[in-house]
Amino acid sequence: MAENPQPARYRPRTDILALGDPFFDPVEAAAFPDATLRYRNDRAAAQIGITPSRHPGPVPGSTGPRTMASEIEAAPSAEPWTAEQVRGDDGVLALTDAEWITHFARFAALPGSLPQPLALRYHGHQFQHYNPDIGDGRGFLFAQLEDGAGRLMDLGTKGSGQTPYSRFGDGRLTLKGGVREILATEMLEALSVTTSRTLSLIDTHEQLVRGDEPSPTRSAVMVRLNHSHVRIGTFQRLAYERDGEAMARLVDYVLSRLYHRTPGAEPAVELFDEAVGRIATLAAQFMAAGFVHGVLNTDNINLTGESFDYGPWRFAPSWDTGFTAAYFDHQGLYAYGRQGDAMHWNAMQLAVALRTIVPAEPLIAILETFPARFARAAADALLWRLGVSPRGEAEDGALHDAVVRALAASRMPLDRFYHEAFGGWLPEGDDWAAFEEVRALLSDYRPRKDRSHPYWSDAAPCSMLIDEVEAIWAAIAERDDWGPLDAKVAAIRRMGDALR
Structure with missing residues (x-):
């Protein structure tokens, strides 16, 4: 299951440099015309020793139009900072929203980490057809830090500008693409899928033309937190x-x-x-x-x-x-x-x-x-989602297969099934007729966690189907209303708390 590292002290790393030149190309970030901070994941940032500044400045939150472009000119450079100043008494790097933009939209180097962004080199099979003409085409490795579990972590970008591997692309990211990435990573983290986290999303106020969605559309630059970008x-x-x-x-x-x-x-x-x-x-x-x-x-x-x-x-x-x-x-x-x-x-x-x-x-x-x-x-992932403890390979495999057969036959919504069956208890009723074998097998399982969290009393589960994704984006696109995204992130994290 996905790991949950503890809050950390700020520990910059540069391990990727040990691999040498064949693995990357130094690049420069795009010079964006403007920047507004839309999403700052302080929970993930705390795991690499970055926290909101306690100095006077904008009050940090989770999402929403937080930092206006006028603040950017006043954002200090990271260059004069010494290691002692960076870490301070509590050993963390404290950033105001304006400083956050300096690092995650202007890409001033984080103290002690990589001095310049690196576009990583790689090939790949794309839909099982080999392509030697790819690499980091609209992103780069910006920094490496250590998390609270002692793991090396990468800060990688998306939409940060052209690189030697951009081919004919503009190196940009749509704001909608960034919003979708927030929703995907938040939901997967809550469901204990091993995933990157979206650390930052900044509106860059360019107009992009795309052939597969209404254009022109708004642009953004995103930073993700990964254990590695080695593919x-x-x-x-x-x-x-x-x-x-x-x-x-x-x-x-x-x-x-x-x-x-x-x-x-x-x-x-x-x-x-x-x-x-x-x-x-x-x-x-x-x-x-x-x-x-x-x-x-x-x-x-x-x-x-x-x-x-x-x-x-x-x-x-x-x-x-x-x-x-x-x-x-x-x-x-x-x-x-x-x-x-x-x-x-x-x-x-x-x-x-x-x-x-x-x-x-x-x-x-x-x-x-x-x-x-x-x-x-x-089988392990299914048992975790059901909130029951494993019994043994044969028993767990049999339960997994029975659940899959019942879900396929009944076409019951997946989220409803997991919400109502959490803890190993199945409701009665015609809707559950296909689950009699599952009910019998579950009777031998012990809950790993009870249903005391208020989430389990909700009338409906927290889901993330495409209609809701589109509705969240429509509020932003039509009214610049970030409230539905805020609310959804909060709801997802509440579900994650109930599951963990």
């Missing part, structure tokens, strides 16, 4: 270029700095074993959450097993294996029920890339464990 596609690029030396360095980086493991006799095999488990677990978490990522290309699959980069995502209304999120996924390659297969295929591409430095046999043996790992993780 399967990062390994694929090195295999494509037959750079075994760089591949070995990357393996060591992932093992030692991301997995916190001392490389042994076969580091590439150790890495692959860990990665396969994480990738299988993420696919299983998607299923329990009812989530469809939409674009499970190898350049979107992180070695740390975190879901990130949310484009045409959706939550499935019911257990419909053919439900798709992307209008351009004509063959349903990344449909709801095919996400496990897609992730298995992606793991195979990592094995192919690692063949540059290791024999095939141990990689094949590990790859063959993917279905069993996925099945175990799927």
Whole structure:
């Protein structure tokens, strides 16, 4: 399940620089004409030692039009700060909203971290077609910090301007895309899916033209918080270029700095074993959450097993294996029920890339464990969502399969099922006739948490279906009303509190 690191002291890192030039290109951020802070995730920021400033200034909140453009000119530069001044008595980096804009829209370097943004190099299979002409085209790695659990964390951007890999793109992000990413990451975090967090969204007041939505549309720049941005596609690029030396360095980086493991006799095999488990677990978490990522290309699959980069995502209304999120996924390659297969295929591409430095046999043996790992993780994720404790592999697998059969047969809304069945109790009534086998199996399970939280008394569950997403965006687009987004984030976090 997703981790919840504790609040941290500010500890800047620059680990990515150890990989060297073949992995990135220094770039400059776009010079945006204006900037208004719309979303500042202080809960996530606290986990990397960044807090709202206690000095006089705008009162921080969670979302909404918080910082006006007139404040930007008064925002101080980070350059004069010393390490002692940054950390202060409580060891945190305290930022006013204006200072936040300086760092997360103007991209002044965070003290002690990367001196310049880095566009990361990678290749990838896009809908299973190999593309060597990609990389960070509208984003970059801005900074690295350490969280309260001692993990290396990346601050990556989206919509921060053109890079050498932009091709014909403008390097920008629509404001709607940023709002959708907030909603996706908040919901997935609450549902205990291993995900990036949206740290910041800033309205940049440019007018963008897009072919797949009403244009011109508003623009934004976003910052996400990830454990890493090392992708399967990062390994694929090195295999494509037959750079075994760089591949070995990357393996060591992932093992030692991301997995916190001392490389042994076969580091590439150790890495692959860990990665396969994480990738299988993420696919299983998607299923329990009812989530469809939409674009499970190898350049979107992180070695740390975190879901990130949310484009045409959706939550499935019911257990419909053919439900798709992307209008351009004509063959349903990344449909709801095919996400496990897609992730298995992606793991195979990592094995192919690692063949540059290791024999095939141990990689094949590990790859063959993917279905069993996925099945175990799927049962675990389902039990967590149901609020009951595991009993054993056979029993848990049987319960998982019974739930899936009942959900598919009944077409009951997924959110309703999980809301009413939490704690292992099923209501009576005709709507639940398909769940008799589930009821019998659940009778042997013990709740991991009771239903005392007020959320469980709500008449309806907290959901995130496409109509509500569009309604939240319409309030912003038509009236500049950020209230519905504020309210939804609060509701999602309340649900997360009830589930954890």
